[in-house]
Amino acid sequence: MGLKRTDEFRKDAVRIALTSGLTRKQVADDLGVGMSTLNKWITVHRDTDVVSKEDLSLAQENDRLRRENRILKEEREVFKKGHGVLCEPKAVRFRFIEEHRSAFSIDLMCRVMAVSPRGLRAFRSRPASLRQRSDMVTLAHIKEQSRLSLGSYGRPRMTEELKEIGLDVGHRRVGRLMRQNGISVVRTRKHKVTTDSDHKFNIAPNLLDRDFAADKPNQKWAGDISYVWTREGWLYLAVILDLHSRRVIGWAVSNRMKRDLAIRALNMAIAFRSPPKNCVHHSDRGSQYCSHDYQKILRQHGFKISMSGKGNCYDNAAVETFFKTIKAELIWRHPWETRRQAEMAIFEYINGFYNPRRRHSALGWKSPVAFERKVA
Numbered sequence: 001m002g003l004k005r006t007d008e009f010r011k012d013a014v015r016i017a018l019t020s021g022l023t024r025k026q027v028a029d030d031l032g033v034g035m036s037t038l039n040k041w042i043t044v045h046r047d048t049d050v051v052s053k054e055d056l057s058l059a060q061e062n063d064r065l066r067r068e069n070r071i072l073k074e075e076r077e078v079f080k081k082g083h084g085v086l087c088e089p090k091a092v093r094f095r096f097i098e099e100h101r102s103a104f105s106i107d108l109m110c111r112v113m114a115v116s117p118r119g120l121r122a123f124r125s126r127p128a129s130l131r132q133r134s135d136m137v138t139l140a141h142i143k144e145q146s147r148l149s150l151g152s153y154g155r156p157r158m159t160e161e162l163k164e165i166g167l168d169v170g171h172r173r174v175g176r177l178m179r180q181n182g183i184s185v186v187r188t189r190k191h192k193v194t195t196d197s198d199h200k201f202n203i204a205p206n207l208l209d210r211d212f213a214a215d216k217p218n219q220k221w222a223g224d225i226s227y228v229w230t231r232e233g234w235l236y237l238a239v240i241l242d243l244h245s246r247r248v249i250g251w252a253v254s255n256r257m258k259r260d261l262a263i264r265a266l267n268m269a270i271a272f273r274s275p276p277k278n279c280v281h282h283s284d285r286g287s288q289y290c291s292h293d294y295q296k297i298l299r300q301h302g303f304k305i306s307m308s309g310k311g312n313c314y315d316n317a318a319v320e321t322f323f324k325t326i327k328a329e330l331i332w333r334h335p336w337e338t339r340r341q342a343e344m345a346i347f348e349y350i351n352g353f354y355n356p357r358r359r360h361s362a363l364g365w366k367s368p369v370a371f372e373r374k375v376a
Contacts, residue, residue, distance in 0.1 A: 004371055009107045010041045028245070071108070078104050079243030085180055090115055091132070092180055094123040097327055134248045138162070138169055139177050146183050150353060152329035153180075154185045160365040185328075192341075202290065207306035208282040213245035217372060218275045221249070221303075222282045223265065223289065224319040225257060228346075230336035237346060238262045238288075240269040241319055246360055247368035248322070248350050249273055253343050262288040263297065270301060284308045284316055 014027050017027045017038060028038045078100070079086075085096050093113040097120060100109065143159045146153060146316045155175040163168050178184065214220045220243040228235040236257045240250035250269025254261040262283075269275075281303040283289040289307070298305055308315030325341060330349045336342040363371040 010044075013038060014042050021066060067224060074104060075112050078109055082109075082113060085181065086113065088180060090119065090341040091123065093121055095236050098124075127199075135173075137175060138167060138173070139181060141165065141167060142174065142177055142181075142183060150349075151333075151356070152185060152325075156361065157359045157365065160359055187274070191369050193367055202295075203285055204305040204307040206282075206315060207280055207304055208315070210315060210317070212243050214242075215269070217242055217244045218273055218279050219244060220282065221269065221275070221281045222316055222319045223250075223262065224284060224316055224323065225262060225286065226289060226323040227257075228331050228336065228342045229373040230339050232337075232339050235336075235342050236261055237323075238265040239319065239322065240265050241322060242273070243318055245363065245368040245371045246318065246322070247355055247372065251255050251346075252302055253339070253346065255339055259294055261289045261293040262286075263294055266294065266297060270297075273300065275303070278304055280304045282308070282316060284313075285310060325358075326350075 013027065013031055013033065016022070016031075017024055020027065022030075024038055024042075025035060028035050031038070054293050081098050081100065082093075085092050093115055097106065097109045097113060097115070106117060106120065110120060141162055142158060145158060149157070149161070155171055155178060158178065159169060159171050159174045162174065208220065208222070212220070212222075221238045221240055222243055223238065225236055225238045228237060233255060234257075236254050238252050238254075238261045239248050241247065249272050250265040251265070252261055252264035252268065254264075281298055281304070283306075285307050288294065295305070313320055326346070326349060330345060331342075334345070336345075355367070357367050359365045359367055360371075366374065
């Protein structure tokens with residue numbers, strides 16, 4: 001009986017090895033036998049009736065289909081990563097293959113990229129041209145500036161930033177290097193209504209009338225409130241912008257959208273700028289801005305009060321643009337665990353990047369601080 005069981009065990013092992021689709025090592029490990037032993041059993045029993053010709057043929061067909069499926073999946077992954085360089089010159093495709101050689105086989109990538117292994121070998125031995133070396137230096141600066149700008153710079157701003165540090169580059173070259181290396185700006189959109197215009201406070205006329213230009217600081221201010229979602233709940237952000245330079249001169253955050261939120265932002269701006277009389281203060285018709293307490297502060301400091309038309313976000317487009325920018329470049333990129341975490345990030349963004357560094361097309365590609373310094 002022991003010999004019979006041993007024979008059956010051997011036959012079962014051979015049957016599994018030839019038809020299961022598992023590798024021989026996997027079968028040997030699962031059965032607790034050595035590879036040499038399993039191979040010996042297969043040699044002895046391969047031509048016997050342990051496995052029928054039909055089953056063996058089916059197993060071989062399954063193996064072929066598995067290999068093809070694996071190759072197709074790998075080709076798809078290569079295509080997903082490299083579809084942006086498929087229409088680029090061969091040198092770009094060769095560089096892509098070199099960068100991903102640890103993840104995919106060379107032959108596979110050459111096939112997907114429509115280049116030859118022989119051409120790749122020639123590319124490796126060929127010294128980099130002057131243009132290629134220059135591109136490598138420019139790309140290094142692009143990556144660094146992308147990091148410093150929180151990944152928010154597209155081609156125009158990136159070009160101006162590189163020119164500022166002394167690189168003689170054009171928009172097309174910068175765009176090509178960013179495209180080839182997957183450096184792009186990701187924009188997303190979310191929406192939450194923050195304006196409560198269903199109140200009985202007085203409404204001021206629209207003095208600004210969508211004229212957001214100002215010859216000097218403290219001529220026109222604009223304020224609004226937006227929101228940030230955290231795991232603890234909503235965090236509301238109120239800001240005051242000087243429309244001359246688009247600089248954030250006052251801001252405040254709170255877990256509740258009450259009138260004291262807007263007042264704290266206004267008081268910060270007043271303390272920072274000490275505005276002259278007749279400075280225009282523009283906002284929407286939200287109850288926070290129409291409240292008696294907020295209007296009292298505006299009158300005490302001699303502001304001209306201006307408000308947007310009902311339900312018209314374009315009347316306060318400058319501040320809406322700021323909120324779109326901070327959300328796209330900061331808020332929507334991270335999951336915020338706490339309100340405090342989001343508040344600290346907003347503080348660093350406004351004071352460490354937006355005001356002193358971020359370039360604005362409306363300011364001749366200068367930052368708000370640099371634009372004010374130039375005018376002064």
